[in-house]
Every structure is written in structure tokens, then in C-alpha cells.
Amino acid sequence: MVDRQEIIHQLASPGTSKMVLLVLDGIGDLPVDGTPKGKTGFTPLMTANTTNLDTIARESELGQTIPVLTGITPGSGPGHLSLFGYDPLRYEIGRGILEALGIDVEVGEKDLVARGNFCTLEGDIVVDRRAGRPSTEENIEVCKIINSAIQMIEDVDVRVIPGKEHRFVLKLTGEGLDDHLSDADPQRTGIPYLLTKPLNDSSEKAARVINTFLKRLQVLLKDQPKLNFGLIRGFSRYPDIPNFNEVNHFRSACIATYPMYKGIAKLVGMDVLEGAGTIAEEFDLLERHYEAYDFFYVHIKKTDSYGEDGNFEAKASVVEEVDKEIPRLLALDPDVIAVTGDHSTPCVMKAHSWHPVPFMIRSQYCRKGVSTAFDETQSALGTLGTFPAVDVMTLIMAHAMRLDKYGA
């Protein structure tokens, strides 16, 4: 198998060129009838007034990307890994890690994390897998009780971090914690809770610690009315991913407003620039830190959020909000601008989908002149054709003149 990171590491060299990868989360969509432009067959991207993105499109090569495999709908983890050049079928960010990143829990190399539900037990029987959907405040209270009572098991630090409603993250920190563990979750009610089982020899220690934790939890919470136990699944260690900066011989920064995306960026080795709550503030950060980095990953969340809500007009208006900031990006005049999404989130589906994702790249080395706007159709008919999202970084690095020739 080709080791993409190894090849790029060998061919890449440092330089002064600047690259900006602007990710409009879930940007790809499906055409619907009766949009605000009064035409049928328009997507939010076609509907939005995108003068500035379209200006970029005229100077760009367009194409559409396949995040994982044709027909496969990616989660945020695989979608972003691809964009950063990591084969998402080879590298995986475990569900526990993603849950932790989503509530802004830092995950390091000695950590084993898992996602948990507070549940209600009667005896050993699970009677409610979500403990009656408690308020987040109730959740926080119970987590406090747990963290003051249970801090260390063997030589392992143990901590629970509250999420929303019934959700929490379990984080273990210590040596020799392997994540090959079965879920400690029976997945339905009316049957006894489950302990975890080690799935290989090296996960025995982790299993022992987790099961000790669960036993102590049952005793500790036995008088709580609803939240009296935890179901734990998706055990995952810090993933073994080649460092993004080392692979590409550059300094990279992430600009995002949501913890999960900052977390994924941090996992691969990017610096995370803090302080942005709005799209305009994200472009503030880009301007402020522009000199310090070679590569910027700028993440726009709300295109996906409104896609998941099925809110076509709101999704289009987020695109317009981004478009309004584009002159600030153009004023910086980066050597390479790439605009795309991590997957499609069609409003009519209210969910991520497998549809290819619009992509455009602008540099002085473009076969421009074919496309006039940035949207699904022009991307599908663009000069780059349909290609794996995992090729995006190589293409950006090539246009930034950062890759040597392969072979003589």
C-alpha cells in the first residue's frame, strides 16, 4: 500500500507560500423547487448571492471530492481526516475521542476515553438507558459526586466530564491502557448492565480499571433517584496519526468556532487559534495570525447545522455571510485558496450524505477559464473532475510549490 504521508514527507519542503483551506461544513446539497431566486433546481449554494466566491471560481480549477468512498456518508471525523490528507479507512478517530473533543475535553497520548450515558438501574437491570433525560445541571451535579469520590484506580487517573443531558465522557489517564475493549452497554433495557471485556491480552489492565470503576459507581450512586449508573462505550485511545506539520514541513493553524473541529485539528498537530465566535471573528483571527503560519484551516460550522435542521434559507444565508468576508481573504492574497466541505448535508435529508462535495482551488498555476460560479453543478463539471478528498492536501501543497518532483 502507498504510504501517502511518507511520500509527501519525502517530497515536501519548507517555503514562504501561504495556503488557506476554507471548509464550509456540509456545504454540498441537493436541488429543490421554489427557492427564493424563484427558480427550480437550485441548491443553497446556487441560491446564495456569492459574488466573491464566484470571482474566485473564475480564477480556479473546480472539481468535486469523495470524502471516503463513493456512496459512503462520512462522519465529521473521517470527513476531516480526508481533507487533511489522511486515508480515513486507515486512520480512525474513535467515537470516544470525538465525543471528548465535542465537549472540549483535551485528549493526550496517555488517555483512554469513552462516551457514557447516565442510566437508571433497578438492581442490576437497566430500566432507562438515558436516566429520564436529566437536565445538564443534574448531570453536572452527579459528575461532581463521582469525581470527588473516585479519583484514582490502581495507578490510573479517573475522571468523568459532563456533556449535555444524560451524556458524559469517561477519561482514564495512565500507562498501558489499551482500547481493545467491548462496550459496557447492553444497548437495551430490561436486562442487566454489562462490564467491559478485554479483547486482547494488553487490554486487561484497562478492563480491570473500568470494571472497578463501574462497581464503585453502582455503590456510590445507589441512592440517586434517576442517574444511578453509567453505560460506557466507544473506548478509544489517542490515535496514532503522523503529525500534520511534520508530514508537510510547515506550520499550520486551525480557526474554528466549535470544540470538535478544534479537537480534530489539534489531534493531527495543528495549532488552534482561539477567540472566534462568529464568522467575521474567524477572519479576524486569520488576519491577526497570518504571518505566523504557512497553512490555515478555517472551519465554518453553520452551513452544516442548518443543513441538519433542513433550513435551506438559513444555510444559504450562512454562505452569504462567508462570501461577505471573502474580500478580507483575497486582500491577504494567499498563494493557494481552496474552498470545499468535509461532506454534503442536504437540507431535504436533514443529515450528512454521501454526495460528492464541491471543491475549488485558486493559485497562479490554474487551468482556469471553464467555471464561472462555485456550486454543485459547476464543481461536478469542473476541470478537476471527481476525486478523493484525501488528494486535497497534495493538490494544495502542489499549487503552493511545496512538493518536489517524484522520480527523475
Add this chain to the structure above:
Amino acid sequence: MVDRQEIIHQLASPGTSKMVLLVLDGIGDLPVDGTPKGKTGFTPLMTANTTNLDTIARESELGQTIPVLTGITPGSGPGHLSLFGYDPLRYEIGRGILEALGIDVEVGEKDLVARGNFCTLEGDIVVDRRAGRPSTEENIEVCKIINSAIQMIEDVDVRVIPGKEHRFVLKLTGEGLDDHLSDADPQRTGIPYLLTKPLNDSSEKAARVINTFLKRLQVLLKDQPKLNFGLIRGFSRYPDIPNFNEVNHFRSACIATYPMYKGIAKLVGMDVLEGAGTIAEEFDLLERHYEAYDFFYVHIKKTDSYGEDGNFEAKASVVEEVDKEIPRLLALDPDVIAVTGDHSTPCVMKAHSWHPVPFMIRSQYCRKGVSTAFDETQSALGTLGTFPAVDVMTLIMAHAMRLDKYGA
């Protein structure tokens, strides 16, 4: 992993059909403003008057190829291996081999070759890595001295072959010469010269012979004013590549004007037809030997050379020169005509690039009717889409009706 050569070998069968693969080296380019046609956004291929190539395009399927990986700029070795159907990430032609082929040195299965620089030493210190850029005549003189003094070390034949200016090729012929060797080149001046080191057990003999050669070279040339030592790197053995004719069950011939391309063709097993110095003479050879072979690889060098020079008009005029000979190709009426390049060499970049390469294939089994000209844009928008160059041979063989069905 799919063994492409194995699959094709199983499915291919001999036949009477004729195939011509016309390779315009570095043909892909970028659009520039103010071309001779007075339009903006034209490439040399769009600018050139190509009535005959466009006639083929109207009867062809067009597409664009990725030589190695998206964003990766190929050298001539990987570019051609792909076109001949060999995965360039699996099969590699070492730098020493390419250097040897480039100055018309034959390389056989028992040979170990490397590229060398004559340099100037003071004591053991390298003071000039290029020996003051000697004339090729000086180089030839010193090579004569070496070849008369050093002919055999242990049971290994030793020979140096002069290249241009300071460059030479070292060729060792014997049994058990492994090429896992470190470069005998400190890569900078002001520090002592280096011997080679064996990088595994089986390369010890080769290292011993090379280092004996270097020691004797230092003594032999100690009174030469400038060219008094050699730096040697890129040790490479004859690559282990399945034979092109055996894989495809056919007889193939190479028509080229430059040694390196003849050399690559010979490496994979093609017959090399000698005698052409011009493009017209290449078509003479094609006509003369047309009955004797099934498959012809015809290589046009100057499209790449002028691309590397940044000479847009000259590149366009080479395309026109080729176009003028196309009626002779059409008169032979081969079953399959494929026209493409081994990579792009945009004039504005004066170098090989990663951009996809225009491709067209004509046979009586084409989904023709979409494209009207052979250029970058029509190729990008062609019915074949964007595809790996390593698929070109399978496509040619299919259109030649040389491949059986896969599976029942």
C-alpha cells in the same frame, strides 16, 4: 494488492490488431494571456493549428490522466512507467539508471550503476563539487585515464562513462552487486569526501568494490589540477520489471530520438528502432517497421524541451509539426491510436508539473461525438473523465480487442 501485470497477462491474447501510442512529452500546459491567436486563456495545444489531431479527437474518447498521484509532479521515469502500465509507486527506475540511459549507456541485469560528479579535493576535503565545471572534452580525457588504469576490482568489471561537463556514470558489472548503498557524496564543500556504506548485508560486496575504486581513484588522479576525484550517488540496479511484451502478449517497438526514452523502453522490453533524428523521421520508422510489430510507442521530445524553456510559441509549433505528420499515421490505419503525454510541462512554470495530462483514444469502439479538439479543456471535460495514467495500456489493449472478459 492488485497485480495489474498479472491480470493483463491472464486476459491478454495475441492478435493482428495494431496500436500506436503517441507520446508528446510534457504536452499539458496552462492557459496564458495574449497568445498568437489573440485570445486569452489559451495553451500551446489550443494555440497550435491542429487540424489532423482535432480530426482524431472527433472520432475519439477524451480524458485526462494522473501520472502518479493527484498533485504529484512526475519525473520522466515514473511518467513513462505509468503509461506502459506499471504502477510508478511500485516499480522504480533508479537515478543512476536514468542517468546512464540519458547518455546512452546500456544497462543489463548484472549491472550496478550510479551517477557521478568529478570534483576537486584538497587533501580529503571537497573544495568544488563540480571541479570548476570542466569542458566535456576534459571529462572525456579523465575518463580515459581511469578506464585504462582501473578495469577490474575483485571479479567486478569497472567502467566510467563521461557525460556532459562534470558528470559521469559509474558502471559495475558482476555477480552479487546489491544497490542498497549510501551515497558516496557529502553534498557540500568544505568537508571530507565520503565512502559508501552498505545498507544491508547483501550490499557489502558492492560497497567494498566501490570504496576500493574510490581509494584508487584518489591516488590515480592526485596530480590532476581540477578533476581529481569523484562523488558518486544514486546507486541503482537494473529494475525487476515484468517484460512488457510478455505481459501483453505482443511485439512492441519504441520510436524516439533521445537516449533516455529509448532506454526506458528497452528496460521494459521493447525493441528500439534506431535512425530517427526528426519528427518526420520518426514517422518514417513507423511506416518502415509497421508490419513487424503490434504496438508502437512514438515519443516526441521537443514539446517538453520547449516547455522547460518557457517557449510557448516553439512548443505550439512542435505540436503543429507533429500534426503535419498525422495523415501518415492515419494512412496506416492502426486499430488503436492513443495520444497523450507523460506529464505536463507548463511554459509559465518552465518545469514538469502535477497537472493532469490530455489523453485521447481512437478505435472503432469509441463513444465519440462529444469532443471536437485535442486540448486540456476538452480532455478535462471528455467522456473518459480523469483517470490514472497507469490505466492507459489496459484501455489501449481493450480497444485493440486484445483482452478477454474477466470472470464468467
